[in-house]
Amino acid sequence: MEKEYHEGGFTLPGEAGYEKLTLELAEKWGADVIRDSDGTKLSPEILNAGRKIYSTICIIREHNAFAQAHPDSQQQCFLISEAVVAEKSEVAIPLLKGYFDEQFEINDSPEALAFWQVWDRTADRLVPASAWRYENGVITVTGCEKWHRYTASFLCWRVWEEINMYNHTTNSWTSEHLRQLDPRHPLAWAYLKDWLKNWCEANPHTDVIRLTSLFYNFVWIFGDDMRRRSRFVDWASYDFTVSPAALKAFEAEYGYALTAEDFINKGLLQATHRPPTKAKRDWMDFTQRFVAEKARQLVEIIHRYGKQAYVFYDDSWVGMEPYGKYFASIGFDGLIKCVFSGFECRLCAGAPAPVHELRFHPYLFPVGLGGLPTFSEGGHPERDALAYWLHVRRALARQCVDRIGLGGYLHLTLGFPAFNDAIEEMAVEFRKLKALHAHGAPACLNVRVAVLHTWGSLRSWTLSGHFHETDANVLIHVNEALSGLPVQVKFISFDDVKAGALKDVDVLINAGRMGDAWSGGDVWKDASLVSEVTRFVYEGGSLIGVGEPSACEGGDTLLRLAHILGVDEDVGQYACHAPWAFEAAPSPFPVRAEALPARPGVRLTGPDTQVLCEKDGAPAFTLHRFGKGRAAYLSGFEYSPAAARMLMDLIAFLTGADRRAAGVSDHPMVECAWFPNDGTLVVFNNADEPVEATITCPKGDVAVSLRPLETRIMKL
């Protein structure tokens, strides 16, 4: 291979005590940057090896002395007690029962108590503060309605930083529990800025400070029972940003007060997968502005010391969403995203930051996130790396990123030479793709796909965390498929549609479950939304509905776009109404039935809906003409390379796009990208076996014999 593809754009996690290994692997993988990892420090031999140095900082953590001296500077959250049945007129509610008491401490300060609430959940009624009292972890409610259930909502200090808590409890660490400071606390904020200045002064070798991430962690609530240790985890929720000070600042600015119930929501909390209230949206904006303003001050300090500030978009990221309104104002020099999947690659690549870097998986750790061995006996880290690479490379072919890297403990690679070779090969392929992008974008069909959901562009590509954390949501499968397809993709909200966003759309996708944020829930009760989508398709647009698109009770159809889709779903409302009988018809393209689940309630709205696939007697994949446009319905969608191909075939069928412009293979497991400026065809074999395929591209037909999983890059 050419030398130019053997160096650069690679960040290696160095490890003190393994200086020789660090430099050897830096050479092998072509690393131009060496970084430390969480909890590690680089030694002088590494710092002076002539490579750039990234240093990781978790800004709100590792200040236990300050936290102990100023316990009110710690972060907080609302919790809800278990519900207690009133056997008599008085009921005692133990507040923290069921929670992990190493994570939480009750904040019963007067200013916190003012925000506490007691609810009669049976009657859905707030209990007046005069009817309850608090003492020693227990609230006693008087004047109860017998047999009603009562809960208490209260503020807690979060006394164990959640990532530390997770690593600690998972790996049986015995080190001190790390606490976390709230930058909204004036003393803490002054302290943190000073601390950062001191740090910069003390670390002249560092070129780039890698902030991991900023202030507020995603929501992660532990229970005391190992049968439900991780009670609640939502990677995209804002409920760990709350405090009396924040609530008061919010009220002063917005003119209305939030209450505990705005966060607690009957105990269901405010999960990202559910449609937000107006209060939640306001709170998010409020928090985003706060975080951006504070983060900008940190970046300014870093820049003042001649260093760059990159941010690792994970963990304590809350409030700095890269597609949010205020991200660019922070002034980060780079955005780092850990990736398992193609959609994460696109998420990083499309964000407004000067440098985009991917941290690959597996993390150099004995076990993986799923608890299976990686860098330990029985592990096959090279297989894991390759599996992730297959997802990532197709997205990398569509959109450029600048850097890749690894994380963790380098010495764990000892004994896994196949892994080291695999990373070397991936790094080369990455650099070749990057070089192609440098000469011009790959050919893309003239098809503009818009994914429609509640969050719109704010949550471009991701739902709430990684694929394996959200894979029960059909949309992440769709996004993963889209991440490698030669079409333009954007994410739009329901408000965008009403503001005219469909004028720039050819294919509209709505994919989710009834009532969730992805399908949309009650927003579909808005006639102007429904009629705008109706107009769009009637006049020639294409609609793809997946799962329970536009589902919302109270209408004459459950799917509010049923008249366009040609299918509806029976959740009981069609009692006694017979469904249309149908026979599956030949499909204009290969259908991957294995990607489509049975959804027994689905039925046709009329005899003109064409059924391409049937599962358990119900339509699982349909086509329907509506006016000058067309719609497709899929009962679900499980990502696989073949399923992604089916989605591409569907999009091409709906729009009549000429596939050859972007290159198209005759094999469902072979994908390609055509870089016209370089006259170069990139071909991926997604099959774990040799494959013969013919690619049709603007230069004609190209026959290829591919090794299992091969990446072939061909100048034509």
Added chain:
Amino acid sequence: MEKEYHEGGFTLPGEAGYEKLTLELAEKWGADVIRDSDGTKLSPEILNAGRKIYSTICIIREHNAFAQAHPDSQQQCFLISEAVVAEKSEVAIPLLKGYFDEQFEINDSPEALAFWQVWDRTADRLVPASAWRYENGVITVTGCEKWHRYTASFLCWRVWEEINMYNHTTNSWTSEHLRQLDPRHPLAWAYLKDWLKNWCEANPHTDVIRLTSLFYNFVWIFGDDMRRRSRFVDWASYDFTVSPAALKAFEAEYGYALTAEDFINKGLLQATHRPPTKAKRDWMDFTQRFVAEKARQLVEIIHRYGKQAYVFYDDSWVGMEPYGKYFASIGFDGLIKCVFSGFECRLCAGAPAPVHELRFHPYLFPVGLGGLPTFSEGGHPERDALAYWLHVRRALARQCVDRIGLGGYLHLTLGFPAFNDAIEEMAVEFRKLKALHAHGAPACLNVRVAVLHTWGSLRSWTLSGHFHETDANVLIHVNEALSGLPVQVKFISFDDVKAGALKDVDVLINAGRMGDAWSGGDVWKDASLVSEVTRFVYEGGSLIGVGEPSACEGGDTLLRLAHILGVDEDVGQYACHAPWAFEAAPSPFPVRAEALPARPGVRLTGPDTQVLCEKDGAPAFTLHRFGKGRAAYLSGFEYSPAAARMLMDLIAFLTGADRRAAGVSDHPMVECAWFPNDGTLVVFNNADEPVEATITCPKGDVAVSLRPLETRIMKL
């Protein structure tokens, strides 16, 4: 066998032209009564054979000359057009498009038009009458919102009596379409009474007039496309009772007017499986009183001629529900119910009528209801009869009926001698059971089971028609199981519970799907209902929840009784909340996993819920202590003899009842009934194979060797 069990209590359908066969089979089956069937007339040889004669009358049918002379005396209904998308400001709605035009004719008389409505379904808004006009089957709406969908609701004459239409179209008859009169029409009513008087005078041989049934058929709407011929069929709906005259009478009495939308309900109509509106309840009561009053007049005429009036509870039964408030006031001398199942037997046996008669299946017809051959090539009517008998006999052992019988064309039995033998044997077993009941009721456990749903006692045992018509509803499976168990069963409504009905209940059952009439839907938002059930179990009662019991959105749990059941269901609201991990525990009784479907959203509410069966990772059968009581949750319930046994085992476990009092077998496929006054044990082998079992009853242990499917009656 004893002679006494060979005669009586049997109604035979006679057939003119087959006089010899009629009398032979009357002898073989011990028929004391010969009846005609729909569309047949008995000959003098049969009429004079010394047996009692039943004659069938469908009072509203076979008056075509009158109907033609008085077309406005025909029955009506509301229909809704297809929804039409407005491409411009004017939209044309063809009213009858998609309906079977031999069933319906538009009623565009001025008094009907006053009840028509046009709706903008997109905006859920009524269009003012000034904005639309009607001509030649089409409504034209002006001033439409572009891209909204418009429907029209209109009144139709129903010009083909539905049972005749069904038989006609199914069997390709060519005879005249029979029409039906509305007894609310004054001329029609006077005509019908006269007609009945004339009929009685002309038919002196008839001892019993078998009314089949009364005036208004259950709702059955045909479409013009064979892919959805039977568009809507609801055996328990009242929507075929409507007319301008009825609507006006309703308004005059109730002080508020019903509109088309009260019946059309966005096109979903008012199916029995869905919770009723107040308007629907009022309409039902209004109709029941009208039907009872008119029926009483018919019965009086019949009695005046020295005949008896039995009613066949099927077809045009609407308004005369045997468990309704006004049924007894009609004065019927007997109630006849066709039965496939045990629950239908109990429905008949428990109704307030002097004589209870069951019409067995199969009907003597070439094909069965499902379209498979019975009395034709490939048919095995004796197997069909036995299969139904297995369901019925266990219910017959619990509660007495007076008579059994058959229906249809007797000559079809020629060539099926095995059927004739099977019926002979069943008739003997029936008479033996009847004789046992005559000496005293079978022993029943001291357990009072109450099935809780919207309709309460009005819809005791049945949901809406036969088992095979409602088998997608879990409750019919539960009812079928209960129909043969040695427990007291009643059906109570939510209002009954609030009025204190639980004081007479040991085991409360709620079984249904979220939002349906059986689970209850929004009624569970009533805190007084939830707290009364909470009290009931807390103080020692038992609760069995099946499917989605008490499911209703908007609370802190989806199942409003989740705190009692120890399980809840996730329909998306638990996004990011981890479920409790669990392991299935040994069950105190055998679990029939095949009766329990996978319901993936079910999760435990806490670690104290005991899981007896797990399906696809979710709890499918659980037990949970609550206060002094207990609750069980079943993900569903598919009836089988073994499943019924499991339900009995569960009830006995929950209540601690002593099974021996009513007899209990050690084999899951063997059921029994203990008649203490006769010292007689009745044992049913539900298995299609020989079985050895031991029955434990108050007389001790009894070992039996049973033939496949045998009924054994033993004096101990």
